[in-house]
Amino acid sequence: MDAVHDFSRREREPEQIDIQTLRVCGRVPYGYGAIDIVNYCYLVHNQKNGQGLLIDPAWELETIETAIRRVGARLTAILLTHSHYDHVNLVEALVSRHQVEVWMSAEEIAFYRFSAPNLRAIDMTRPFRPAGIAVTPYLTPGHSKGSTCFRIGEHLFSGDTLFIEGCGICVGDGADPREMFDSIALLKARCGRDVRLYPGHAFGEAPGSSFEQASRTNVYLNLDDYEKFRTFRMRDGQSRIFDFK
Numbered sequence: 001m002d003a004v005h006d007f008s009r010r011e012r013e014p015e016q017i018d019i020q021t022l023r024v025c026g027r028v029p030y031g032y033g034a035i036d037i038v039n040y041c042y043l044v045h046n047q048k049n050g051q052g053l054l055i056d057p058a059w060e061l062e063t064i065e066t067a068i069r070r071v072g073a074r075l076t077a078i079l080l081t082h083s084h085y086d087h088v089n090l091v092e093a094l095v096s097r098h099q100v101e102v103w104m105s106a107e108e109i110a111f112y113r114f115s116a117p118n119l120r121a122i123d124m125t126r127p128f129r130p131a132g133i134a135v136t137p138y139l140t141p142g143h144s145k146g147s148t149c150f151r152i153g154e155h156l157f158s159g160d161t162l163f164i165e166g167c168g169i170c171v172g173d174g175a176d177p178r179e180m181f182d183s184i185a186l187l188k189a190r191c192g193r194d195v196r197l198y199p200g201h202a203f204g205e206a207p208g209s210s211f212e213q214a215s216r217t218n219v220y221l222n223l224d225d226y227e228k229f230r231t232f233r234m235r236d237g238q239s240r241i242f243d244f245k
Contacts, residue, residue, distance in 0.1 A: 015133055015153050016047040020067045021198065021207050026059035028086055030242075038244040039086050040207055042157060042198055044133060045073045051131035053077040055150065055157045056087040056200055057094055064090065065097075077130030080104040081159025082144040083114040087200060091116045103130060105139055108146025111174050122148065138190065142180025143168030149187065156191055156211075157198045164197050164205040164213075167220040169241055170233055177230045184220055201244045 020043040027034050041064065042055040052073030057064055068075055075098040080088055083104065091102055095117040106121035108114060122128065127136045136151040140161040147168075150157040160168035161183055170177040193212035205214075215221045223229040 017133060017152065018045040018047060018071060019155065020045070020071060022063055022067055024059040024063055026086060035242055037086055037242060039200055040198070040202065043067050043071070043073065044152060045071045046132050049132045050074050051076045053079060053131040053133060054094065055079045056081055056159065057090040058086050059089065061090055061093055076100055078102045079130065079135070079150055081149065081157065081200060082147040083108050083112045084144065087159065101130065105146040105148045107139065107141070108144060111145040138186060140183035140186065142170055142176055142183045145174030154195050155198060156195050159200045162187060162197065163199040163201060163203065164209045165203045165218055167233070177233050178226065180233065181226050181229045188221065203243060204245045
């Protein structure tokens with residue numbers, strides 16, 4: 001097994017964490033107008049040391065701040081799965097308020113020239129410990145050039161790479177269906193049936209479903225032939241791609 005995905009004994013021990021799932025909404029330009037969009041961001045509270053980290057904070061600052069206060073966390077880190085606006089638009093405000101470190105893949109930073117205060121490039125060769133929590137990063141391009149999924153114990157925060165009901169679109173600068181196919185294969189190989197999925201969006205299924213549950217209905221987890229995957233992912237007439245719930 002590659003070193004990047006090999007947990008040490010310390011990292012295999014169960015983390016004492018609490019996960020707050022935050023449903024947030026905003027509006028983004030699209031075509032000649034704008035669309036309403038629903039995201040999920042996550043507050044992970046380290047109950048051993050009181051620190052917390054946020055994954056993909058966006059849209060509703062007070063919703064996020066209320067969650068931080070409610071669990072009594074001291075926010076010390078932000079993890080970004082990728083650089084699209086609906087996943088990063090509260091980074092600067094939260095850094096200003098909490099003086100936290102911000103983590104993103106070097107590939108995403110370089111390709112899109114992404115910048116943010118206190119930005120750090122993730123070393124993909126080994127787990128790291130933001131907020132004192134063992135996090136294993138998986139580089140999963142496809143939706144964007146440097147998309148990253150974050151595994152914390154038996155929880156996978158999958159951004160726009162893998163949804164419970166599908167996978168991210170592969171259209172736009174840096175997107176690639178071949179890389180998405182390979183990224184999903186990587187996640188299938190690394191994550192057991194009981195690992196729970198926490199995506200950046202949902203089409204009706206609540207975040208937290210297991211890989212086993214998702215594999216029953218997610219067609220992309222069951223397409224092992226790339227050409228079939230590409231044909232289905234890139235098909236015309238996908239009218240519900242932003243119909244997030």
